[in-house]
Amino acid sequence: MPTYSTRRGAYSYGHAVGILLLDAKAPFIPGDVANATSYDFPVIYKTVEGLSTSVCLNGAPEFNEKLAEAAKELAREGVKGISSDCGFMLQFQEAVADAVDIPVCMSSLLQLPFIARSLDPSQPIGVITADSTNLDEGFLTRGGVKLPPNPLIIRGMQDEPEFKTAVLEEKGSLDSDLITAETVACAEKLLAEYPTMGAILLECSMLPPYAKAVQDAVGLPVYDFISAIDYLSAGMRPRAYTGGY
Amino acid sequence: MPTYRKRPGAYSYGHGIGLLLLDARAPFVPGDVGNASSYDYPVLYKTVPGLTTNACLGGEAGWEDAVVKAARGLEKEGAKGLSSDCGFMIQFQEVVADAVDIPVALSSLLQLPMMARCLDPEATIGILTADDSILTRDMLDRFGLRVPNPIIIRGPQNEPEFNEAIMLAGPQGSPSMTLDSDKIREEVVGTARAMQAEHPEMAAILIECSIMPPYAKAVQEAVDLPCFNFIDVIDYMHAGTRQRAYHGGY
Amino acid sequence: MPVYKTRPQAEAYGYCTGILLLDYQGPFVPGDVGNADTYDYPVLFKVVEGATYPRVFTGDPELEPAIIKAAQELEAQGVKAISSDCGFFLNYQDVIAKAVNIPVCASSLLQVPFVASFLGKSKSIGVITADSTALSNHMIAKTGLDNDRKLVIKGMQEQPCFDKQIMQEGDELVTEDIERETVEVALEMQRENPDLGAIVLECSMLPPYSKAVQEATGLPVYDFITMIDYFQRGTHQKAYDTPRHYY
Numbered sequence: 001m002p003t004y005s006t007r008r009g010a011y012s013y014g015h016a017v018g019i020l021l022l023d024a025k026a027p028f029i030p031g032d033v034a035n036a037t038s039y040d041f042p043v044i045y046k047t048v049e050g051l052s053t054s055v056c057l058n059g060a061p062e063f064n065e066k067l068a069e070a071a072k073e074l075a076r077e078g079v080k081g082i083s084s085d086c087g088f089m090l091q092f093q094e095a096v097a098d099a100v101d102i103p104v105c106m107s108s109l110l111q112l113p114f115i116a117r118s119l120d121p122s123q124p125i126g127v128i129t130a131d132s133t134n135l136d137e138g139f140l141t142r143g144g145v146k147l148p149p150n151p152l153i154i155r156g157m158q159d160e161p162e163f164k165t166a167v168l169e170e171k172g173s174l175d176s177d178l179i180t181a182e183t184v185a186c187a188e189k190l191l192a193e194y195p196t197m198g199a200i201l202l203e204c205s206m207l208p209p210y211a212k213a214v215q216d217a218v219g220l221p222v223y224d225f226i227s228a229i230d231y232l233s234a235g236m237r238p239r240a241y242t243g244g245y
Numbered sequence: 246m247p248t249y250r251k252r253p254g255a256y257s258y259g260h261g262i263g264l265l266l267l268d269a270r271a272p273f274v275p276g277d278v279g280n281a282s283s284y285d286y287p288v289l290y291k292t293v294p295g296l297t298t299n300a301c302l303g304g305e306a307g308w309e310d311a312v313v314k315a316a317r318g319l320e321k322e323g324a325k326g327l328s329s330d331c332g333f334m335i336q337f338q339e340v341v342a343d344a345v346d347i348p349v350a351l352s353s354l355l356q357l358p359m360m361a362r363c364l365d366p367e368a369t370i371g372i373l374t375a376d377d378s379i380l381t382r383d384m385l386d387r388f389g390l391r392v393p394n395p396i397i398i399r400g401p402q403n404e405p406e407f408n409e410a411i412m413l414a415g416p417q418g419s420p421s422m423t424l425d426s427d428k429i430r431e432e433v434v435g436t437a438r439a440m441q442a443e444h445p446e447m448a449a450i451l452i453e454c455s456i457m458p459p460y461a462k463a464v465q466e467a468v469d470l471p472c473f474n475f476i477d478v479i480d481y482m483h484a485g486t487r488q489r490a491y492h493g494g495y
Numbered sequence: 496m497p498v499y500k501t502r503p504q505a506e507a508y509g510y511c512t513g514i515l516l517l518d519y520q521g522p523f524v525p526g527d528v529g530n531a532d533t534y535d536y537p538v539l540f541k542v543v544e545g546a547t548y549p550r551v552f553t554g555d556p557e558l559e560p561a562i563i564k565a566a567q568e569l570e571a572q573g574v575k576a577i578s579s580d581c582g583f584f585l586n587y588q589d590v591i592a593k594a595v596n597i598p599v600c601a602s603s604l605l606q607v608p609f610v611a612s613f614l615g616k617s618k619s620i621g622v623i624t625a626d627s628t629a630l631s632n633h634m635i636a637k638t639g640l641d642n643d644r645k646l647v648i649k650g651m652q653e654q655p656c657f658d659k660q661i662m663q664e665g666d667e668l669v670t671e672d673i674e675r676e677t678v679e680v681a682l683e684m685q686r687e688n689p690d691l692g693a694i695v696l697e698c699s700m701l702p703p704y705s706k707a708v709q710e711a712t713g714l715p716v717y718d719f720i721t722m723i724d725y726f727q728r729g730t731h732q733k734a735y736d737t738p739r740h741y742y
Contacts, residue, residue, distance in 0.1 A: 029735075030735035030736075030737035031735035035737075037735070037737040038735060080715075081613070081715070093612075094615075094616070097613065097614060097615040097616075098615040098616055098617070099615070100615070101615075101692075102715075103610070103613035103614060103692070103693060103715050104613050104614075104615075105612075105613050110609070110612050110613075111609070113608060113609070113612075113639060114605065114606070114608070114609040114725075115598075115729070117588070117600075117605050117638075117639060118576075118592065118598035118599050118600050118605070118726065119592060119598060119599075120592045120593045144612065145612075146608070146639065146641070198596075198598070199598065199729065208735075209735055211732040212732040212733060212734050214732070215731075215732040221575075221576070221597075221598050221726070221729040221730045222729060222732050223728075223729045224732075227725065227728045227729055230724075230725075230728060231609075231721065231724075231725045231728075232613060234717070234721040234724060234725075235610065235693065235715035235716055235717045235721060236709070236715050238702075238705035238706040238708075238709050238716055238718070239526070239705075239706065239720075240706050241524075241525035241526030241530075241532075241533060241702075241703055242490075242525065243259055243525035243526075243530065243532025243533060244259055244261070244325070244487060244525065244532050245249055245258045245259055245323070245522065245523065245524055245525055245530060245532070247670065248667060248668070248669045248670070249522035249524050249667070249668045249669075249670065250522060250666060250667050250668075251520060251521055251522050251664075251665070251666040251667065251668075252522070253520075254520075255520065256516055256518075256519075256520060256529070256540065256542045257516060257523060257529045257530070257531060257540040258522065258523035258524070258527065258529060258530045258531070258532075259523065259525060259527075259529075259530030259531040259532030259533060260531050260532075261531075261532070264507075266506060266507060270501050270502075270503065270505070271501055272499035272500060272501050272502070272508065273507060273508040273509070274499050274508070275509060277508065277509075279506075279507045279508060279509075280507065280508040280509035281507060281508070281509035281510050281537030281539075282508075282509035282510075282511075282536070282537055283509065284537075286532070287531030287532055287534070287537060287538070288537070289531070290506055290507040292506050414501075417503075418501045418503060419501065422500060422501040422503070423498055423499065423500050423501065424498065424499045424500075424501070425498045425499075426497065426498070426499060427497075427498075
């Protein structure tokens with residue numbers, strides 16, 4: 001076993017990914033980005049005070065500095081990569097990536113060009129987001145996401161009763177069966193309208209618990225926030241292979 | 246990390262068990278011997294062209310060379326052990342085992358002697374097979390599977406979904422091209438329950454047929470007896486070819 | 496349990512990713528894309544006859560029909576995504592994606608822009624490839640990487656053991672040799688480019704050494720397997736079965 005040095009500023013060790021959290025109060029269930037059991041590796045969380053869901057969704061350039069500082073603190077704690085619990089944090093991707101030396105994936109939306117490259121350009125990609133009134137191609141471009149040639153079909157959950165009250169209005173409880181039904185219905189409608197759809201991306205960090213139900217219902221590849229964080233982490237945790245030949 | 250040598254003729258590596266397949270097209274659901282996700286290790290499939298379910302169950306002569314050729318092909322690709330997707334492949338066990346240098350367990354029936362040895366010699370063993378009009382005690386004896394225990398053999402060959410989806414599946418598929426796994430589960434469980442009703446003294450069940458492991462749990466819950474299926478034999482053989490490292494505490 | 500349909504051409508079921516293989520014979524050690532034991536899920540291999548690596552490196556258009564046929568055969572067997580065992584299959588990414596209805600990630604190089612998006616503007620991204628002389632600007636453009644991102648490419652072609660044991664289709668592969676050479680190339684790249692932010696290994700025979708490269712450089716390392724695992728995830732979503740009281 002090798003010799004290890006103290007990491008200045010660290011009070012605990014072994015964290016794989018540091019995750020910056022919105023200042024939001026809702027139950028984060030298994031599968032949610034902000035639920036530690038969603039990962040096969042240890043994560044550490046840090047709340048960005050004052051950055052509420054609505055502030056983030058409406059755009060908050062004044063938080064750039066605060067996010068960069070929070071990311072640096074996580075880096076000092078020894079995390080190997082940084083992410084967040086809101087796809088709209090895409091707006092902070094550049095500020096955070098420039099502030100630290102470790103890889104940063106602030107948003108599930110960074111996957112879009114990668115997913116698009118695996119499909120034929122004619123195949124539409126469905127994006128299910130928390131709030132489609134704030135997510136458009138301009139937002140993606142400003143966040144540094146190169147728009148793929150594929151048609152992007154963006155649908156929001158903001159008018160679904162349980163999602164709206166539990167997630168956006170933080171009523172203090174969350175009925176996951178109801179949100180399953182709401183998310184699956186949204187995906188089924190997308191597929192009905194665009195039968196040649198090639199994949200679905202779930203933008204919202206609270207939707208990965210329903211990714212399997214969506215996939216079972218529509219039979220398409222489904223990507224979500226967890227698939228992005230798993231990938232980010234894979235680069236810092238290469239495997240040792242012990243198999244046969 | 247060691248030095249690895251090229252295996253002449255191999256285009257890919259890392260395979261665990263090689264599985265010979267009958268030339269039959271049916272959906273092989275999770276848990277079926279013909280479904281790669283049924284295993285915790287990589288398996289490599291090879292169809293024996295022309296060897297249909299009927300030809301295999303009927304014991305049609307003249308297939309040894311084709312079966313041996315396929316088996317040798319799998320060995321060449323680096324398989325560590327060989328099995329198949331039909332218990333009736335027991336008829337090729339000897340010729341294949343003689344032809345290759347790796348362990349061979351072509352049939353789920355090979356576990357019968359070991360099961361018998363674990364039970365009282367007077368304990369009745371039930372065999373759940375695809376077709377009980379073909380599998381007989383004589384046949385077991387002929388292939389070296391002699392046990393002292395009373396044996397009862399039953400199959401769902403006349404049950405509608407099993408018959409249509411499995412028994413009638415040829416190289417081009419079955420007439421309906423579908424398999425309703427809920428119906429098959431009911432038929433297989435029903436057959437097991439009928440066996441137990443006729444022979445309440447039955448002590449264990451050997452599930453011969455390769456399409457039945459998905460229903461083994463339901464069978465076990467229905468009859469509350471030890472049940473052994475095709476995947477159990479393949480897992481057992483694989484375990485011998487690849488011992489585990491143990492990391493636990495004490 | 497549901498009703499299942501027969502796939503008319505499927506011999507067996509339950510495969511996750513289908514992998515197109517070069518017409519190449521050599522030992523594929525654990526961690527290699529061509530080793531079935533590398534994965535936590537079943538994969539199905541298919542050799543593209545005639546697809547020798549010199550032809551794939553240059554993107555020989557005459558190979559297209561054979562590659563498309565092989566990809567369509569994999570799709571008919573029920574695989575959920577298609578990859579390959581050579582990063583230079585990038586030359587055929589578009590024709591394969593057009594020919595099938597499932598995701599295609601034919602080349603490890605497709606990850607380069609994705610990984611680059613994780614890095615600050617001032618950082619460069621490194622690619623270690625089997626043969627840097629074959630990796631043209633045209634191919635880099637095909638990955639979709641932004642022009643303003645600094646890209647550093649190094650090849651393994653001049654490393655004696657890699658050349659003899661891998662490029663010359665040797666009978667024997669000594670993993671210590673290849674590991675040492677790969678780590679040396681990575682360290683040299685890092686020395687020459689202090690702004691290096693991450694490394695992508697192009698070659699399908701290099702993932703066994705990703706861990707060593709990372710331990711030597713301390714940098715994030717992505718390889719063919721991280722990409723195939725990513726698409727596995729997208730095509731096989733999992734249930735989170737943590738007990739409810741655990742939230």
